[in-house]
Amino acid sequence: MIPIKIHTQPDDSTCGPTSLHAVYRYFKDPITLSDVIKEVPYLDEGGTLEVLLACHALKRGYRASIYTYNLHIFDPTWIGLSNEEIILKLEQQLEYKKGSKFRRATMAYIEFLRLGGELKSRDLTKSLLIEYFEQGIPLLTGLSATYLYRSAREFADEAGNSVYDDVQGYPMGHFVVLCGFGEDMKSIVVADPYQENPYFKDNYYEVKASHLINSIMLGMATFDANLLAIQPSITEPDQV
Secondary structure, three states: OOOOOOOOOOOOOOHHHHHHHHHHHHOOOOOOHHHHHHHOOOOOOOOOOHHHHHHHHHHOOEEEEEEEOOOOOOOHHHOOOOHHHHHHHHHHHOOOOOOHHHHHHHHHHHHHHHOOOEEEOOOOOHHHHHHHHOOOOOEEEEEEHHHHHOOOOEEEOOOOOEEEOOOOOEOOEEEEEEEEEOOOOOEEEEEOOOOOOOOOOOOEEEEEHHHHHHHHHHHHHHOOOEEEEEEEOOOOOOOO
């Protein structure tokens, strides 16, 4: 198991920066959690996007690869195109599709690609995860908290706090770090910044691989459904 040490997120909107800081900490990056929280951009409605976390890493000199399953933003036929060609497709798409979050995500991916980030697509299987875990590379993922925790959907109250409500609520996204497989290879070890999560009630736990993979794919509801592999630029691991 990859020895990830994760803080508990300070509030409901900082799971992304807290997960990113855990990866930085693993690579002995001295940046503080408070600085990561200050520097990572946020959405108007709260929270962030995995691609914005990736951009932060690229600006700090890391390599960043995103495996995307987000059909809101990417057409499957774009995979394999150059970064410049994908940027052109994203810009053309903005002429036809609207929405503030859609535009924010698109502009973030354009920045990611211009910074040299790698966009990849492979079936999300245990084999893909193993290839990274065997190299000692943790994976940061944006997924559906609602499905992962088997919880009621949520809405934000006037104070900005999340409230569980199976009727009024909406699917919620979340960020966690994947650290490896359990002993039986059927479960994945998760470092979760939300210590008081309604199902596991801990920062570290194991979850069945099939359930976790489904949770990641359902992250598309909140414009994620990605895996983010961050690696120090000074290393040259085998390409995955």
